[in-house]
Structures are given as structure tokens and as C-alpha cells.
Amino acid sequence: MSSENDATGAEAAQELGEGPAWDVVVVGAGPAGASAAYAAAVSGRRVLLLEKAELPRYKTCGGGIIGPSRDSLPPGFELPLRDKVHAVTFSLNGRLARTRRSKRMLFGLINRPEFDAGLVEQAEKAGAVVRTGVTVSRVEQHGPAVPDRRSVAVVLSDGETVLARAVVGADGSAGRIGAHVGVKLDQVDLGLEAEIPVPDTVAEDWAGRVLIDWGPMPGSYGWVFPKGRTLTVGVISARGEGAATKRYLEDFIARLGLAGFEPAISSGHLTRCRSDDSPLSRGRVLVCGDAAGLLEPWTREGISFALRSGRLAGEWAVRIAEAHDAVDARRQALNYAFAIKAGLGVEMAVGRRMLAVFERRPGLLHAAITGFRPAWTAFTDITRGATTLAGLVRTHSLARRALDVLDKRA
Ligand SMILES: Cc1cc2nc3c(=O)[nH]c(=O)nc-3n(C[C@H](O)[C@H](O)[C@H](O)COP(=O)(O)OP(=O)(O)OC[C@H]3O[C@@H](n4cnc5c(N)ncnc54)[C@H](O)[C@@H]3O)c2cc1C
Numbered sequence: 070m071s072s073e074n075d076a077t078g079a080e081a082a083q084e085l086g087e088g089p090a091w092d093v094v095v096v097g098a099g100p101a102g103a104s105a106a107y108a109a110a111v112s113g114r115r116v117l118l119l120e121k122a123e124l125p126r127y128k129t130c131g132g133g134i135i136g137p138s139r140d141s142l143p144p145g146f147e148l149p150l151r152d153k154v155h156a157v158t159f160s161l162n163g164r165l166a167r168t169r170r171s172k173r174m175l176f177g178l179i180n181r182p183e184f185d186a187g188l189v190e191q192a193e194k195a196g197a198v199v200r201t202g203v204t205v206s207r208v209e210q211h212g213p214a215v216p217d218r219r220s221v222a223v224v225l226s227d228g229e230t231v232l233a234r235a236v237v238g239a240d241g242s243a244g245r246i247g248a249h250v251g252v253k254l255d256q257v258d259l260g261l262e263a264e265i266p267v268p269d270t271v272a273e274d275w276a277g278r279v280l281i282d283w284g285p286m287p288g289s290y291g292w293v294f295p296k297g298r299t300l301t302v303g304v305i306s307a308r309g310e311g312a313a314t315k316r317y318l319e320d321f322i323a324r325l326g327l328a329g330f331e332p333a334i335s336s337g338h339l340t341r342c343r344s345d346d347s348p349l350s351r352g353r354v355l356v357c358g359d360a361a362g363l364l365e366p367w368t369r370e371g372i373s374f375a376l377r378s379g380r381l382a383g384e385w386a387v388r389i390a391e392a393h394d395a396v397d398a399r400r401q402a403l404n405y406a407f408a409i410k411a412g413l414g415v416e417m418a419v420g421r422r423m424l425a426v427f428e429r430r431p432g433l434l435h436a437a438i439t440g441f442r443p444a445w446t447a448f449t450d451i452t453r454g455a456t457t458l459a460g461l462v463r464t465h466s467l468a469r470r471a472l473d474v475l476d477k478r479a
Pocket residue numbers: 096097098099100101102119120121122126128129130131132133134203204205206239240241242244245259260261262303304305337338339340357358359360364369370371372373375
């Protein structure tokens with residue numbers, strides 16, 4: 070990883086009054102930021118990626134990599150898979166467990182520190198300059214720190230200012246850049262997770278198999294994702310029921326017979342989904358990934374949303390960087406918003422409908438996926454990336470009709 074000193078060439082250019090040092094500055098080096106930096110850098114632009122943590126850094130996440138995530142990785146990127154999932158055990162709050170298996174891999178499991186650092190390395194290889202241990206305090210698009218109308222000032226916590234023609238905010242679910250853009254949310258959930266090291270005998274029992282448990286609170290669920298000698302065990306539920314969510318995780322771990330093993334890491338993180346009318350840009354600043362509230366509302370799958378929106382943000386940020394006036398910059402920002410809404414926006418709309426059904430009728434969903442072959446096939450098609458939830462509803466009249474009926478009942 071580059072140290073802060075690597076940016077000296079660009080800083081010198083800035084001090085010499087040679088205009089904005091960077092075409093694109095990306096804030097946050099998760100999958101969204103690394104993808105944005107990669108996309109902007111491969112097109113030959115000067116790109117700076119700023120990350121407040123030192124990498125590799127821990128991120129509360131199951132690390133489930135479904136087909137659309139695999140399809141959105143930079144060319145040649147080797148996924149650091151810790152396990153390949155061929156079987157899923159479904160249970161309904163600990164009851165009615167049933168395991169379904171598949172000869173073909175359903176999805177992969179990664180450790181986020183390793184995966185995220187690998188993506189940042191790809192962006193760096195493509196030409197992006199990476200500065201870690203640097204916290205962005207705010208961005209300014211007007212005022213004394215901004216030398217001209219084509220620049221954005223990115224102000225760091227130590228007071229240093231970096232200038233850019235375009236900024237991509239990829240600073241996660243509680244990000245500063247999302248606040249600057251005015252991202253509006255209509256769903257906030259709390260995810261709790263424990264990384265539990267287990268003996269070989271326990272690890273062998275889980276190898277290649279995950280568990281998904283439909284939980285006791287509306288819209289909640291839990292999971293066990295095995296990664297060799299460590300099991301990632303987590304639960305997610307609507308925010309505002311912190312004590313109940315914590316109890317669910319404790320009960321879940323106890324029920325699985327894992328309470329005797331000391332977690333190496335226990336952590337929590339909020340996930341946030343944007344409202345339909347939430348902005349995706351302001352002036353020369355775009356937001357993507359969790360910072361934009363782009364997340365699948367039902368499963369809270371966010372890595373593919375981060376990778377896909379990050380790539381688009383990087384590509385459109387390059388066009389904003391080239392825009393000669395505010396009107397042109399606005400046109401490019403609107404094009405970015407259109408691309409997001411036409412793809413991920415449609416997926417989120419179907420996810421919201423699925424969540425509404427799941428909140429009311431978790432038992433029905435459990436019965437369908439464990440006892441009705443087309444539902445299991447749909448699950449496998451989605452996790453492998455053969456289709457998406459939205460694609461399924463669009464192309465399969467049975468899926469569309471089933472969702473319509475369930476919608477009405479819910
Ligand atoms: C419990 C839980 C389990 C999950 N499991 C899965 C799963 O199995 N599969 C899946 O697809 N998704 C999962 N998700 C969702 C997924 O983790 C996120 O959607 C994904 O991490 C979003 O990536 P991102 O790049 O947008 O943000 P992040 O990964 O959060 O990255 C943001 C980065 O910005 C940096 N940053 C923040 N503020 C600043 C600042 N001011 N200056 C500089 N840098 C800053 C942070 O340090 C961080 O590195 C899960 C989420 C939770 C909470």
C-alpha cells in the first residue's frame with residue numbers, strides 16, 4: 070500500500086498553482102471506492118483514493134460473494150475464496166431445518182480485509198494513488214478553498230485540502246459525503262456478527278455449507294458462513310430493537326452449540342437503504358455503494374451493489390471531471406443517476422417488495438424455498454448470477470404472479 074508520501078508529485082503540482090491536482094478523488098476504499106478508483110484510473114485519469122483506516126482493515130460483513138459480485142470484479146482479479154458454498158441449511162427460528170444441496174457452487178465466501186485490500190491493489194496497479202490513514206472531514210464546492218467553478222475542495226481532518234475536478238463518495242453507510250449530497254434513507258438495519266474460531270471437527274462439519282435462519286423479529290434473519298477454521302455468525306434486523314437483535318444472536322449461537330467458543334471479533338454495523346427519490350449527486354460529487362444507500366433491502370446484500378455502483382461512479386466521475394461548465398457536469402451526474410436507477414434501482418424496488426412479504430410471512434417463504442423446487446431453483450439462479458431478483462420477476466410470469474399475490478396479502 071502506498072504511504073502518504075506517494076502523493077507528493079500531485080501535491081507539488083497543486084502548490085505550484087498548476088490547477089487541480091486530481092481529476093477524480095475517491096473517498097473510502099471499500100469495494101465501492103476501490104471499483105470507482107479502478108474505473109477512473111484505467112481510463113488514464115489522475116485518481117486519488119483516500120481511506121481513513123490502514124489496510125487491510127476489518128469490516129463487519131458476512132463476505133458472501135454472489136454471481137453479480139464476481140461478474141463486477143476487475144479483469145484478472147483472483148477472488149480470495151475461503152470456502153465455496155454447495156449446500157444451504159434453512160431454518161425457521163431454529164425449527165424445521167432442511168438442507169438443500171447443489172453440485173455447482175452457489176456462491177463464494179471471502180474475508181473482507183483480504184478482499185478489500187486486493188481490490189485496492191488493483192486500483193493502484195491501474196494507476197490510482199492510494200493514501201491510507203487519511204480521514205476526509207468534508208467537501209466544499211463553493212467558498213475560499215475552491216479556486217474555480219470546476220474544482221471541489223476535499224478537506225482532510227488535519228486541515229490539508231486536496232483539489233479535484235470530481236469527487237466520488239464511497240465512505241460507507243455513515244459517510245460524510247452522503248450527508249453532503251443529502252442522501253435520504255427509508256430503511257436502516259442493525260447487523261451483529263461474531264467471528265468464531267472453531268476446532269477442525271466443527272469446521273469440517275460446516276465446510277461448503279451455510280445456514281440461513283429466518284429470525285423472530287419481522288424481516289430479521291441469521292447466518293453461519295464458514296471460512297475454514299472460523300465461522301462468521303451474524304444476524305440482522307430493523308434498527309431500534311438493539312436488545313432483541315443481540316438476544317437473537319446469543320440464542321442463535323447457543324442453539325448451534327457454538328456458545329463454548331470465544332469469538333475472535335464481535336462487532337455491529339448499520340446498513341441503510343436509500344429512498345427512491347434520494348439524490349445520487351450534488352454538483353461535481355457522486356455517491357455510490359453504502360454511502361448512497363445502495364443495498365438489496367431484503368437480503369441486505371451490498372457487495373455487488375458497491376462494486377457495480379462504484380464502477381459506474383468512477384466512469385461518470387471521469388466525464389464530470391471533463392465537463393467545462395456546471396450545466397455539462399449536471400448532465401453527466403444525471404446520466405449517472407439514470408444508470409443507477411435503471412439497474413440497481415429496479416433491483417431494490419423488487420427487494421423492497423420481497424422484504425414486505427418476508428416480514429409478514431417468513432413461514433411461507435421457508436416452506437417455498439425448502440419444499441418447492443422452482444423457489445430453490447430461483448435461489449440458486451440468483452446466487453450464481455444467472456439472473457437477479459428483478460430479472461426473475463421480469464422474465465418469469467410465475468414469479469411475477471406469486472409476488473403480486475403475496476404483495477396483496479402482505
Ligand atoms: C452484518 C453485515 C453483514 C453483511 N454481509 C454481507 C454479505 O455477506 N454479502 C454482501 O454482499 N454484503 C454484505 N453486507 C453489506 C456490505 O458489507 C456492504 O454493503 C459493503 O461493505 C458496502 O461497501 P462500500 O464500499 O460501499 O462501503 P464500506 O465497505 O463500508 O467501505 C467504506 C470505506 O470508507 C472508509 N471511510 C469512511 N469514512 C471515511 C472518511 N471520512 N474518510 C476516508 N475514508 C472513510 C471506511 O474506513 C471504509 O473503508 C453486510 C453488512 C453487514 C452490516
